[in-house]
Amino acid sequence: MKTVDIRELEKRARNVRISIIQEVYNAKSGHPGGALSCADILTALYFSQMNIHPEEPDSPSRDRFILSKGHASAALYAVLAERGYFDKKELTSFRNINSMLQGHPDMKKVPGVDMTTGSLGQGLSCANGMAMASKLNSDGFRVYCLLGDGEIEEGQVWEAAMTASHYKLDNLCVIVDNNNLQIDGQVSDVMSPYPIDEKFKSFGFETIIIDGHNFKDILEALNKARNTKKKPTAIIAKTIKGKGVSFMENQVGWHGKAPNEEEFKKAMEELCQ
Amino acid sequence: MDLNKKVATRQSYGEALAKLGEENENIVVLDADLAGATKTDIFKKAFPSRHFDMGIAEQDMISTAAGMATCGKIPYVSTFAVFAAGRAYDQIRSSVCYPNNNVKVCATHCGITVGEDGATHQMLEDISLMRTMPNMKVFCPSDDTETKWLIKEISKIDGPVYVRLARLATPVIYDENQKFEIGKGIQIGDGTDATVFATGVTVAEAIKAQEELEKQGISIRVVDIHTIKPIDSELIIKCAKETKKLISIEDHSIIGGLGSAIAEVLTDKYPAKLIRIGINDTFGKSGKAEELMKYYGLTAEGIIKAIK
Numbered sequence: 001m002k003t004v005d006i007r008e009l010e011k012r013a014r015n016v017r018i019s020i021i022q023e024v025y026n027a028k029s030g031h032p033g034g035a036l037s038c039a040d041i042l043t044a045l046y047f048s049q050m051n052i053h054p055e056e057p058d059s060p061s062r063d064r065f066i067l068s069k070g071h072a073s074a075a076l077y078a079v080l081a082e083r084g085y086f087d088k089k090e091l092t093s094f095r096n097i098n099s100m101l102q103g104h105p106d107m108k109k110v111p112g113v114d115m116t117t118g119s120l121g122q123g124l125s126c127a128n129g130m131a132m133a134s135k136l137n138s139d140g141f142r143v144y145c146l147l148g149d150g151e152i153e154e155g156q157v158w159e160a161a162m163t164a165s166h167y168k169l170d171n172l173c174v175i176v177d178n179n180n181l182q183i184d185g186q187v188s189d190v191m192s193p194y195p196i197d198e199k200f201k202s203f204g205f206e207t208i209i210i211d212g213h214n215f216k217d218i219l220e221a222l223n224k225a226r227n228t229k230k231k232p233t234a235i236i237a238k239t240i241k242g243k244g245v246s247f248m249e250n251q252v253g254w255h256g257k258a259p260n261e262e263e264f265k266k267a268m269e270e271l272c273q
Numbered sequence: 274m275d276l277n278k279k280v281a282t283r284q285s286y287g288e289a290l291a292k293l294g295e296e297n298e299n300i301v302v303l304d305a306d307l308a309g310a311t312k313t314d315i316f317k318k319a320f321p322s323r324h325f326d327m328g329i330a331e332q333d334m335i336s337t338a339a340g341m342a343t344c345g346k347i348p349y350v351s352t353f354a355v356f357a358a359g360r361a362y363d364q365i366r367s368s369v370c371y372p373n374n375n376v377k378v379c380a381t382h383c384g385i386t387v388g389e390d391g392a393t394h395q396m397l398e399d400i401s402l403m404r405t406m407p408n409m410k411v412f413c414p415s416d417d418t419e420t421k422w423l424i425k426e427i428s429k430i431d432g433p434v435y436v437r438l439a440r441l442a443t444p445v446i447y448d449e450n451q452k453f454e455i456g457k458g459i460q461i462g463d464g465t466d467a468t469v470f471a472t473g474v475t476v477a478e479a480i481k482a483q484e485e486l487e488k489q490g491i492s493i494r495v496v497d498i499h500t501i502k503p504i505d506s507e508l509i510i511k512c513a514k515e516t517k518k519l520i521s522i523e524d525h526s527i528i529g530g531l532g533s534a535i536a537e538v539l540t541d542k543y544p545a546k547l548i549r550i551g552i553n554d555t556f557g558k559s560g561k562a563e564e565l566m567k568y569y570g571l572t573a574e575g576i577i578k579a580i581k
Binding site: 060106107108114115116117118119121122123125126127128129130131132133134136137139155156159160162163166167 | 301322323325327328330332333334335336337338339340341342343344345346348363364366367368371372373
């Protein structure tokens with residue numbers, strides 16, 4: 001873990017948001033809303049918390065991150081580029097034919113992507129497998145898994161929650177990006193997963209509710225998770241879908257839509273202020 | 274072939290796996306509350322810290338294995354074929370095959386020879402489902418010797434594998450001197466009246482048919498296709514050229530299985546008529562395994578009828 005100034009993290013997160021908008025604008029498709037909602041969490045992980053080596057992305061002892069909500073790929077690619085895993089210029093090829101930056105993350109193509117995701121509900125199980133391997137080898141690496149709040153409607157997530165608790169995976173930290181929106185509307189209207197914290201708690205997790213856009217909150221929660229023993233931790237991060245771009249905030253329509261030229265300019269103006 | 278010595282390939286699997294565990298410490302095993310039936314309990318007894326019971330949660334089990342594989346482990350994952358290839362299809366597709374993760378799905382209780390449990394537990398579509406996925410290799414061993422060879426051999430493949438294993442005890446066909454090779458069928462006899470392509474539990478039936486027909490002056494060859502993907506196109510074409518009739522027989526649906534795989538080779542490279550014996554687009558039912566084989570025509574008699 002690196003000690004990083006919060007202002008530095010805020011600067012990085014702003015760069016990540018700029019990259020997200022550029023990626024989706026260039027591709028003319030993608031998922032800006034859910035990428036912007038998790039931008040601060042990913043920035044905290046990659047610039048402060050995780051033990052990683054961008055120059056050696058496959059290092060066996062590295063901490064792992066799984067973006068289980070794979071459609072937020074624009075955020076993961078943006079943070080990986082910001083952290084130096086590959087050149088930021090690559091981001092312009094997002095979703096294009098022949099690009100390594102597929103619509104959903106492909107671990108075989110992108111340096112720094114630890115697991116292929118896209119079909120919702122599978123990432124936590126994969127994270128468990130990594131955490132179990134870490135314990136089996138006494139490698140000591142930690143595993144982070146970001147879930148969407150709509151995603152946890154998938155039954156497999158709860159199979160995996162049972163496994164994480166059963167095998168006492170205290171080297172595992174789940175973060176739920178609780179932006180309260182999914183494609184068809186508010187998660188509470190479509191198929192309510194609430195109360196999320198109590199569900200994870202009853203499955204045997206330590207749970208922490210935070211403001212997912214407040215770096216002090218995020219870092220404190222991640223530190224608490226690191227020091228929790230004999231059980232996994234679930235951080236429920238209250239977030240805003242589309243965070244950082246005023247006209248995208250809390251608008252379900254920006255789940256899977258690219259901005260047009262005018263919207264792009266407006267978004268960039270806001271982010272570059 | 275020793276008709277008196279019968280072993281179920283699930284048993285051979287369990288024994289081979291425990292042996293492999295001694296030789297390679299990266300081998301880990303995951304099971305979904307069926308270790309006694311899939312025979313991974315033999316490994317569990319020998320290496321308790323490397324055997325993970327995942328409860329009745331097959332989807333979680335497959336993705337967990339994928340995560341372990343990314344960290345250098347070689348997971349062998351077992352449950353009944355219907356719960357592996359069927360219930361966890363998308364997990365095998367997205368977490369295992371697409372990222373080419375090194376997971377060995379060793380599914381037992383395939384086909385109607387599951388017997389009394391009936392249609393819900395008789396997986397007749399797994400060859401079809403598994404072989405359609407890129408990166409996946411599909412195997413269906415026919416006896417004890419072949420299974421024991423295969424289970425070790427697939428540990429050397431860096432990528433996804435599906436192995437189809439049976440509950441029913443069937444004759445030991447091969448002795449320890451038999452040579453096996455991934456992707457190469459085994460030709461038994463060189464008769465020219467017909468070729469019977471068989472896989473898994475049907476290989477022994479084909480050999481019985483061969484012996485019976487020999488007495489009647491009809492000379493056939495049997496080809497054991499243990500590797501369904503990648504299939505041995507060369508041997509299939511050779512047999513199509515050298516024999517008068519071509520027959521396939523499998524304890525699986527005739528849609529998408531061994532017969533279909535052979536038909537694809539023939540269509541592409543050497544058009545010829547193929548008689549496909551298998552489960553004819555229907556679900557199975559309860560009964561004793563041997564009764565069901567007879568009922569669905571998966572026997573030496575069924576083969577003889579098709580040849581005549």
